[in-house]
Amino acid sequence: MTKIKLALCQINVIDDKDANLENARLMINKASQKSDFIVLPEMFNCPYSNDKFIEYCEEEKGSYTLDKISSLAFENNVYILAGSIPEKEDDKLFNTSYLFDRQGKIIAKHRKMHLFDIDVKDKITFKESDVLTAGNEFTIADTEFGKVGIGICYDIRFPELARIMTENGALILFYPGAFNMTTGPAHWQLLFRSRALDNQVYCVGVAPALNKDASYHSYGHSIVTSPWGEVLAEAGQKEEIIFCEIDLSEIKKVREELPLLKNKREDLYKVIEK
Template sequence: MSKIKIALCQMNVVDNKQKNILKATSMIDEAASYNANFVVLPEMFNCPYSNDKFTEYAEEEKTSPTIKSISKLAKKHEMYILAGSIPEKEESKIYNTSYMFDKNGRIIGKHRKMHLFDVDVKGGIYFKESDTLTPGNKFNVCECDFGTVGLGICYDVRFPQLAQINVEKGAQILVYPGAFNMTTGPAHWELLFRSRALDNQVFCIGVAPALNENASYHSYGHSILVNPWGEVICQLKQKEELKIVEIDLNEIKKVRQEIPILKNKRNDLYEIIEK
């Protein structure tokens, strides 16, 4: 299988976990009606993006109603689903965690956000995830029947080393559920996704929550899919929307033959390693 239908679910996240799960369910059901192979949900899709809400909404993996719901949907529709991210609790720690489900509803990948969003932009945005969250420390690549997917979350996209290691592990698609804001989004969102796709000659995907002006944190939206040539082949606006995009993984081979970046790397002089 070289052609894949990917569903970008730019959903409106509200301060009600059950409503968020029902909205995600509705979008996944609709994506299935278009025969999507792979569905991607946003960062913190079941929870408002706020430190106090991360604590309130946190779920343990074994008893998580969110994970249980998405698992059932993956099995029902026989599709791969990346459950954006949720606040995951383990003992006294809370992580920002993505879960990848296969067509049988099994978890085949789990990525805890490595790089926490601690920023202070004068006149723009102040946020410190580390006040609540703990960073992850593992690289995560998922083998799917259509290809290999490398996982990251939002701020992780700013660190090219993560993308490089995932691609060295075989990733053909890099996915970053994210929630850039109205300061960083217009400045860097598209630029970063184009850069990671171009650096590594892979497809790069970012799926964000829709802009909710009633929330304390305003997501930029603009869910995006970039091809290995660095071209934006799909970018949404700010409102809630489901978009189905078909990609052809054969484009990766074509681009790498035309401009053999990975082949021409000077591994005799430098390398990126996983500790």
């Protein structure tokens, strides 16, 4: 199977876990009617705020959120990439994404590797590392469509990660994210087009909708970009579902026409997975 019907659920996340999960359920049920693979945003059950990460965190075993997403994947016979949630393990918190197959089984998890610690003068300051711990594992999952790679938000700014996932066979790179109103307009689309073009893969980003009542304002603009670096689909800032069919055979075509990966000078440089 080379064609995949994607559904990007740009959820309006509020300060109410049950309401967020009910909203996710409704969107997943609707999206499943026209898709094989559904993607949720970063922190889809939780406001994007350090204090809320602590309040909303869940352990993987017996997770209220993950159990619901597992059931929805099984009931709707779809893959679901559950954006991310604040995951607790022992005394540490992680920003973690989970991929469920059609049977509702977790087939991959990714802990955000690059924590969002920034200070843009007079615009935005945020420091995830005040409460979160960085993950240390590359995440490439096998699906019926082929291999996919998973990063989270700020991870997309690091081309080495995308290249390692590509070198390990990933055909689609997923980055649930929540860029803000400063970095989003400047870099969101540019980064997704660049990572797709650099590696001649599909790149998918899914963000929460803009909630002006929240302390953190998500840029939205969930997006799908092609191996040629084109924008195939893009949302606005409001809550919505974006549907996009992609054809993995396009990757081979583009790589034959423009053999970037073959033309690398690995006698001079190489990205090595440690």
